[in-house]
Amino acid sequence: MARILMFASLLIASLTGIIYYSCAVTWFLFTFMVVLCSWQRQIDFLFKILLLTLPFMVYFIYNSHCLQQQVNQKNDKQHHVRGIIFPDDIQIDGANLKATAQLDNHEKVKLYWLFPDEKIKNMWLENNKVICFQAEAELTRIPGPTNFNQFDSQKFYLTKSITHQINIKSWYTEVAKPSTLLQKIRYQLHEWHSVGIHNAERLPSPLSANAEALILGTTPQSLYEDNPGVQTLGLIHLFSVSGFHVTFLMTLLMQISRRIWFPKEYTILVLSIILIAYFIFAGEPDVLIRSIISGELILLKDLTNKKIKAQVIWSLSLLFSLAMVPQILLTLGGQLSFALTFCLTFAQRLTFWQTNILMSLVSFPLIIQQQYTWHILQTFINFAAIPIFGTVIVPLVMIGFFGQYIPFLTYITNLIIRYFAYMVDLCATLPGNFVVGKIPNALAAILLFLALGMFAREAKIKHISRISWLVSFSVAMIFVHLPYHGEFATFDIGQGDAAVIREPYNKTITLIDTGGKVTFGEQPAWQKQKYFRTNGETVIVNYLHSRGISKIDNLVLSHHDQDHIGNAKVILTKMNVKNVIIPAGMMQQSSFKTEIKPYLRSAQVTEVTNNIQVSKLPLQIVHPFKSGQAKNEDCIALFGHIGGKNIFTAGDLDQSGEKQIANFLPDMHVDILKFGHHGSKTSTNPEVINKWHPEIGIISAGRNNRYNHPNKETLETAQNNKMTVFNTQINGMMCYEYSGLNGHFKVKIPHEPKTTTTAN
Known part of the structure; x- marks a missing residue:
């Protein structure tokens, strides 16, 4: 069987x-x-x-x-919807409310709303009731990634059967009234869960985030922001409600029942009900299904006194999970949950060290496909952290949470937990955090199978698997870290500019501008988001790590505008940058002193004009001609030959600057032109373009931007010169990939390139 x-x-x-x-x-x-x-x-x-x-x-x-x-539902700008929102599904940050709503037609959607004022925000912050709503909203498909190797939220939510989102325009809300007893129980558990979350949020950090994660089954943003070492060292699984926590709960309740001489049969019956109630109370997370099913089967085994093999429990928990969430194995959480428990099922003959090494080797190809980095201390830290976590941290979190009305208890437990978090963060800063990169899916699958084979019973299989694993991993590293082709890629960074030049075999890495968010005026305190990851991290750093890149040889900042250097602090913090190249005169500007200088670390700064050339920079500096104030007219312009094409890029340089370059270099010919100033009419001089006669134009601009970039005049210039235009608004991230003197363009969003596009 x-x-x-x-x-x-x-x-x-x-x-x-x-x-x-x-x-x-x-x-x-x-x-x-x-x-x-x-x-x-x-x-x-x-x-x-x-x-x-x-x-x-x-x-x-x-x-x-x-x-x-x-x-296949069509987008609808005027969509009438009805549904409910559970209070523990609501997340509020600044002026933004987001939640998962269950519509009357049983479809789940992501819901977004902007608070009109602080008073209404405070009302929602205090809410612990299930909300019923009717709304006029814009219904759209959850957007997919627009950059290569970017996190795919569309695919992620699809595994949860969520395909669309609604942006509320106006709505009417009231407290939902349950119509059946089971519905009333479900609503009540979610409301108690919400009360628990609000109580946890009042605790000091890091006890607050630990209580939300370990007791209430939520993953607050503060867990990642305040504990960077947890993610770096792969300890995040300890903070996800899983089999570890279900086992802890079952063991605790069983011990209590024995102490009070409660009959075993009744204890098992109560426990089976508590497990289901806990699943609903914890927000009904998909990754908890396996643990609950396994727990129920173990209780059934104890009740009937019949032997149920671990393989049977694992198989039945997988089948039940697939019946409830068919795509659970397409999520990282589901893959890790079942892969690691599969290892434990067959690891009874292995030693403690062998079991942990097996689990690390199995989890490695799964995690690396999304995280791209791996710390060599990860396995050893897990060895030490898991027992400490189970015997010290979890009990302390429970004491701190349930004893929160006794200030002394809260202070002591938080102090110990903070020390533990400090030690984890300290270990994460130790040498050994390597950028592995995105391994091809086929090689990742091979590494997974070979990891299992390394601990087979037959010596020959173990020997072959170990050698094959090393060979496969070496092939993967060569494939990622020494690619035979180079690229000139423009990121879809919104209303901003950022591009990377990567020479073949990763010989040199040059990042040109970093993008950044431009803010207009000071926001009121209640509207400010507390947790916000810039696209410098989620797009640029993420992509570079996926390509196995950990260092940047040259960071070129064309001028001081925020939409070109705003993410520089993130790049300088997250990456090892060797040289920062800026236009002459920028070091005296306040933008450099506040946005760049404090984050330089060991990076060397070079101010340049066209007379200064930097070693290992794949393009020639052709502007500015003199020192300035790092404004648009002082932009760094780069020109050179890459992959059989002449490429020109110049930030926000105006038409006058383009004309000066054309006069200074009268024989200059351009094949690929990065349109200046996001396609604004202030750049792209028609006379210069007619002289250079480029074949391909690249526009980097945000969708629905307030400036109407690219402007009509620029597009007309492109059309008059019969240029093929790639636009981040339409094509997303674009890349000219080359080997030797031959190359081709690839875009993230397939769309037929045209000789012109319509302005926003």
Whole structure:
């Protein structure tokens, strides 16, 4: 029975891959499982496998069809909706409210609203009730990534069967009234959960974030912001409500029942109800399903005194999870949960150290596909942290949370937890945090299988797996860190500018501008967001890390405008920057003193004019001609030959500056032109463009920007010169990828490039 369930659950799991995310890797996994099942050559065995698989296959196909119909909904600017919002699903930051709403048609959507004033915000902050609403809203598909290797929120929410979002224009809200007893119980548990979250938020940091994560099952932003070492060292799994916490809860309640001489049968019955209630109370997270199912099966085993193998519990928990959330294995949380528990299921003969090494090797290819970095101390820190966490931190968090009305208890528990967090952050700063990069999916799958093979019973399989793992990892590192092609890539950074030049084999890395958010006037305190990650981190640093890049040879800042240097502090903090190149005169400007200088660390600053050339800079500096104030007219302009093409980029340089360059370099010819000032009419001199006669133009501008970039005049100039125009507003991130003298353009959002585009 155990063998049948194990094979069936793995086959059904592989089936979800080809139905919901068809690709070469998922088809390979499915084919592998089919061959493995067929290899058993037992008709009765195969018949039972087929009998278990067919209902799931029909269910997955039907569910996928319904999900596709949901995806195909058209955007609607005037959409009338009705639904409910659970209070523990609401997140408030500054003037922004976001939540997951359940509509009357049973569809889930992401909901966004801007508070009109501080009074209404405070009312929502105090709310602990389930809210029923009717609204006029704009319904749109959840946007996908617009940059290569960017986090795909569209795909992430699709795994939760959420395809659309609504932006509230006007609405009417009231306290929801349950219509059935079960609905009343569900509402009450969510309301108690909300009260618990609000009580946790009043605690001092880091006790507050720990209580929300470990007791209430939420993941507050402060957990990441205030504890950077937790993510760097891969300890974030300890703060997710999982089997660890369910086991802790079950063990605690069982011990209490024994102490008060409560009958075992009644204890098990109460515990089974508590587990379901806890699942609802914790916000019904997908990753908790496996733990709850496993817990219920263990309780059933204790109640019936029948032996249920660990493989059976694992297989049944997987099947139940897939029935409730078919795409759970397409999420990192689901992959880690089932992969690591699979290892534990078969690791009973392994030592403590071997088990932890196995779990690290299995989790490595899964985590690295999204995080791109790995700390060599991660395995050893987990060895030390897990027992301390289970025996000290979790009990202290419970004492601090439930004893929060006793100030002394709160102070002591918070002090100890803060010391633990400090030690974790200190370890994270130690040498050993390497940028691995994004490994091809096929190689990641191979590394996962070989990691399992390294701890097989047969010595020959172990030996072959270990050698093959090292070879595969070496191939992956060569593929990522020594690519034979180079690139000139323009990021979709919104209303700003940022581009990277990466020479073949990562010989040199040059980042030209960093983008940045321009703010107009001072926001009132109640409107300011407390937790905000810039696109310098989520787009630029993320992409560089995905390409295995940890250092930047040259950071060129064309001038001092915020939309070109605003994210420089993030780049200088997160990356190892060797040289910062700025236009002559910029060091005297206040923008440099506040935005650049405090974050330089070991980076060297070079002020340049066209007479100064920097070593290992792949392009020639052709502007400015003299020292200035780092304004638009003082921009650094770069020109050079890359991949068989002459490239010109000049920040926000105006038409006069372009004309000066054309006069100074009369024989200059441009193939790829980065339009100045985001396509503004203040740049792109028609006479100069006609003289240079570029073939391809690149526009970096934000969607629906207030400046109407690119301007009509610029687009007309491009059309008159029969240029092919790529625009970040339409194409997202774009990349000229080359090898030797040959190259081609690729864009994140496929769209036929035109000789002109319409202005916003």
